[in-house]
Amino acid sequence: MRRLERNRTRAEEEESVFVTMTDMTISFLLIIMILLAFFATQLNDDESVPLTAYERVRQERDELRVENQDLRASVKALEAELARVTSELETVTAERDRLLSELDQLRDENEALRARVAELEEENEHLRSRIDQLVEEIERLREEIKRLRDKIERLQVVNPLEAYLSQAIDQRREILVELRDRLLIEFPELQVVISPEQDALRFQGEGLFRSGSPQLEPRQRAIVETMGRLLDEILVCFTLGERAERGPDCESGNALIEAVQIEGHTDSDRGRIDNVTLSTRRANETFFAIREEVAGILAHRNLRDQPVMSVSGYGEMRPIETNETTEGKAANRRIDLRIIMYAPSTVEEVEEVGRRLDALRAAGGSE
DSSP: OHHHHHHHHHHHHHHHHHHHHHHHHHHHHHHHHHHHHHHHHHOOGGGOOOHHHHHHHHHHHHHHHHHHHHHHHHHHHHHHHHHHHHHHHHHHHHHHHHHHHHHHHHHHHHHHHHHHHHHHHHHHHHHHHHHHHHHHHHHHHHHHHHHHHHHHHHHHSOOHHHHHHHHHHHHHHHHHHHHHHHHHHHOTTOOEEEOTTSSEEEEETTSSBOTTOOOBOHHHHHHHHHHHHHHHHHHTTTOBSTTOOOSTTOOOTTOOEEEEEEEEEOOSSSOHHHHHHHHHHHHHHHHHHHHHHOTTGGGOBOTTSOBSEEEEEEETSSOSSOTTSHHHHHHHSEEEEEEEEOOOSSHHHHHHHHHHHHHHHHTTSOO
16 A cells, blocks of 8 residues: 555656646747747848848858868968978078078188288288399399309310419329328338428438437438438439330329428527538438439439439528427427429420420330
8 A cells, every 4th residue: 555655646746747847848938939929020121131132142151151161271271381481481590590600700711811811912022022032133143153154164274384383283292192101111100291381201300310410320221211212213203314204104294393302400409500510411411321322313303404302401490390399399300301393484384394205205205
């Protein structure tokens, strides 16, 4: 029972709800009808639109809607293009900024280069000036070279007189060197030197004579005799006379010896007259020893047919060192073997020597 009662109550509740919903729907429809009636009363003929016009407007609306859609698509396409162009613009702007920066850098470099060009132009101008100076200097040097060449050409025209005198000096030096070297081979302890003027052999100190003595000791006499023999061998190629030679073994050219002078010198320990006497006796003693060893020594003649051998004594009058020291006195006590070469004063005299020697060679070496 109770269950049946509950079902009946539920059914009543559901029916009550349905009735309420129905009433509300009817009321809503009633309100709509009232509103429609009101709006109908508000319409007039002036606001009404013909159907053809409405259809035309609808068509225009549809066309505009299609056009609007097309425009929207175009706008989207343009927006996409705008985005792309904007991106490209940003890229181009960045490239422009980079190029502007490079342009500024290039401008700075250009200014630096302009400054360098100005420096180089100034330096170039200086170099041009220097080149002009060098060209002038070269021209001056060329003229100087030409002048020197002309002078050399003139000098190359050999002056017979100068050539003869130069040859004679060279030959005298060679004679003295040969005499000294050959003497030192046989007498290594001998004090013999060539004079600074290269015109004499000097036997110094106690080389040939004891202090104060004009006599040759046996050892010193052997030195003098050897010197005489060596001198005799040399003189045959540099003198005239019966023993003169000008064969292939003689390399004397046309040089002639005027005199071979044996000179005696002393220090200043004794009186001047005594020293002259002592030096002369020493020179004579040397000459006599040579003549006894070489019998034909006086056969050597000069161009005037005079014996080339001669003697002289100078005492203390021609010192080569000071007499205030022991060493200086020892140097001054000496015998000089001085060689005097023939010195022509004209070209004709040189030619005369040549003719005499040519005749000597043609005769087989002796006059």
